[in-house]
Amino acid sequence: MSGLPIGLTVAGTDPTGGAGVFADLKAMHSRGVYGMAAVTSLTAQNTLGVQDVYNVPADFIDKELNSIFSDEVPHAMKTGMIAEADMMAVIAEYVRKYNIPYVMDPVMIATSGDRLMTDRSMATLIDTLIPLANIVTPNLHEAESIAGMKIQSENDLHKALKVFVDDMGAESVIIKGGHLEGDATDYLYDGSRISTLSASRIDTDQTHGTGCTFSAVLTAELAKGRTIEEAFKTGKAYITNAIQNSPGIGKGSGPVNHFSYKGD
Numbered sequence: 001m002s003g004l005p006i007g008l009t010v011a012g013t014d015p016t017g018g019a020g021v022f023a024d025l026k027a028m029h030s031r032g033v034y035g036m037a038a039v040t041s042l043t044a045q046n047t048l049g050v051q052d053v054y055n056v057p058a059d060f061i062d063k064e065l066n067s068i069f070s071d072e073v074p075h076a077m078k079t080g081m082i083a084e085a086d087m088m089a090v091i092a093e094y095v096r097k098y099n100i101p102y103v104m105d106p107v108m109i110a111t112s113g114d115r116l117m118t119d120r121s122m123a124t125l126i127d128t129l130i131p132l133a134n135i136v137t138p139n140l141h142e143a144e145s146i147a148g149m150k151i152q153s154e155n156d157l158h159k160a161l162k163v164f165v166d167d168m169g170a171e172s173v174i175i176k177g178g179h180l181e182g183d184a185t186d187y188l189y190d191g192s193r194i195s196t197l198s199a200s201r202i203d204t205d206q207t208h209g210t211g212c213t214f215s216a217v218l219t220a221e222l223a224k225g226r227t228i229e230e231a232f233k234t235g236k237a238y239i240t241n242a243i244q245n246s247p248g249i250g251k252g253s254g255p256v257n258h259f260s261y262k263g264d
């Protein structure tokens with residue numbers, strides 16, 4: 001039993017380290033949390049796009065998770081890229097059995113526009129993973145696909161938030177406004193109230209892996225026993241600072257700085 005908070009990420013790799021499990025580990029480390037990672041897919045990708053994907057078979061993901069959980073149970077976990085429904089079913093079993101705080105980042109399409117989840121997995125994502133989640137973190141497009149509606153107004157956004165919690169059974173949802181017009185405003189709904197956090201939009205294309213990094217920070221904060229609202233505040237401050245200080249790596253949409261945020 002470790003005194004250090006432990007966060008687990010279950011997601012794909014990005015060999016350039018800007019998104020996926022490597023980014024998650026950096027974000028958790030930066031927040032003072034010991035990071036563990038089980039890999040769902042290897043991708044060949046960089047700041048320009050995804051060149052190829054190699055899925056880990058679901059029964060091997062089961063072995064990775066068994067190795068982790070039979071040895072040390074993490075204090076919180078997140079999932080990111082999960083390409084296929086059979087992988088989701090395996091992961092859901094561990095979330096159910098160990099019942100640790102769970103952040104579900106429904107990764108569907110990379111910043112570059114490449115698909116990272118099959119369409120036929122959508123029903124499983126909605127039926128098995130979302131009801132287990134303490135926080136679901138869709139971006140605007142993912143929220144539209146999952147809620148099955150267009151989001152063109154504040155009113156639509158409020159309706160979509162409620163679909164995740166009131167209809168699908170998540171404890172809370174944060175719809176991220178990285179792709180909204182104007183300020184980058186994120187919306188949290190926890191079943192009783194909607195709260196927002198806003199940052200001025202940073203005029204940059206250095207946003208590769210922002211979603212992964214944001215959800216990894218939320219997971220790290222939950223691993224420390226912080227509330228969802230506290231985790232949201234830290235996640236927002238961290239990602240805004242990380243985008244502002246992006247290191248300018250690669251020829252395309254580069255990664256953020258996982259180590260620049262120095263807040264508590």
Ligand SMILES: Nc1ncnc2c1ncn2[C@@H]1O[C@H](COP(=O)(O)OP(=O)(O)OP(=O)(O)O)[C@@H](O)[C@H]1O
Pocket residue numbers: 019109110111138139140176177178179184185186199200201202203204207208209210211212213214236239240243
């Ligand atoms: N240009 C920006 N300026 C300020 N904040 C931003 C900007 N772009 C994204 N964010 C913030 O970054 C976080 C991640 O949001 P975003 O909508 O980009 O996620 P995503 O699309 O899932 O990311 P990914 O690129 O990893 O797929 C949110 O808090 C969002 O408000």
Ligand SMILES: Cc1ncc(CO)c(N)n1
Pocket residue numbers: 011012013014019020021043080081107109110111116208209210211212
């Ligand atoms: C492995 C992986 N997960 C998530 C994203 C979304 O940014 C990505 N580009 N790559």
